[in-house]
Amino acid sequence: MSLPHALMVSLIEKSCSGYDLAQRFGKSIGFFWQASHQQIYRELAKMEEKGWVKSEADEESKTKKRIYEVLDAGRIELKRWASESVEPVTQREEFFVRLRAEAALGPLGLVDEMRHRIQIHEQKLALYRAIEQRDFLSKAHKNSMTRELKIQYQILRAGIVYEEGGLKWSKETYEILKQE
């Protein structure tokens, strides 16, 4: 994919350290992208070499924290990349392979797995709904939202739509697998 560009978007929204990025990419941004700290540090170093970002030691903290900031060259690169047209790729879903295995070889315990997945979908959905309330529905009327805020809301909406679909499908599938 393109982790460096994802990192730059995040840094434009707010400059921070590699460690902070790792936290973000395990949480909020991690809704649709996850990355380990090892990978983030490596990419940040490469990006600095290319002149897309610059870093400086954090004055305020006593630790060896380095704050990264996106430079103009980085913004230009990000614009170029985001405007590129890319065909949507089919997602690899390992679970479907398991399901096919269950179809071909007989029950393999995927019923329990389905029950677990239903729970996860419900949890995520509840979380997204809470964020929706907090950040997009209470704050202002939908009509008075800025374009930027509307787009940010759409990204959350994607998560909601995805989890709703996944939940519906998981429940259907659970009922079928139950009948061994």
Next chain:
Amino acid sequence: MSLPHALMVSLIEKSCSGYDLAQRFGKSIGFFWQASHQQIYRELAKMEEKGWVKSEADEESKTKKRIYEVLDAGRIELKRWASESVEPVTQREEFFVRLRAEAALGPLGLVDEMRHRIQIHEQKLALYRAIEQRDFLSKAHKNSMTRELKIQYQILRAGIVYEEGGLKWSKETYEILKQE
């Protein structure tokens, strides 16, 4: 993920050559998994080394086609793997990074991209609906389906649910991006 296991499931459904697998993994199975021929040949060689599959030259054809077949050791391994519980991973969706870039930096031409994505969702949905009619709805009553067929139908259903959600979301998002 685990390409070897995906290949074995496919070979259990029907023994065939690496070339045939590459065709399948670019088409029907490619609904949820894609793989290049290079990767497939490499994996088949490894799997044969491990004793999961065996291959023999195709008698019928004059070419140097090799037909692969799953061995007992392969079936055992597949069962073991499919029963393993694995946490669902958040999918990386590059497009959301682009959207965030558009939110942060202003219009970058993603409206056209959205229009294109709506078309793709519609096409895929139409295709899945056609397969649904052909393989699952006309053939027999849903009640009289075997467990195996029901599971196979659920895999297609996943594609339908996903595309429906994606289409709905894309239309919403298109309307928002249109207002530059």
Next chain:
DNA sequence: CCACCCATGTAACTAGTTACATGATTTC
């Protein structure tokens, strides 16, 4: 002072992509 979190990194490995290569067979 011990455990835990902050903060950064290296090294080795695994999976996946892109580019290149080759020869045989079928189709026009």
Next chain:
DNA sequence: GAAATCATGTAACTAGTTACATGGGTGG
């Protein structure tokens, strides 16, 4: 006889994961 497709592979590269390492700061 040329072009397309069948059928197999190698090599080099890129992205991502796992394991390991280190040292400082904070709270009990």
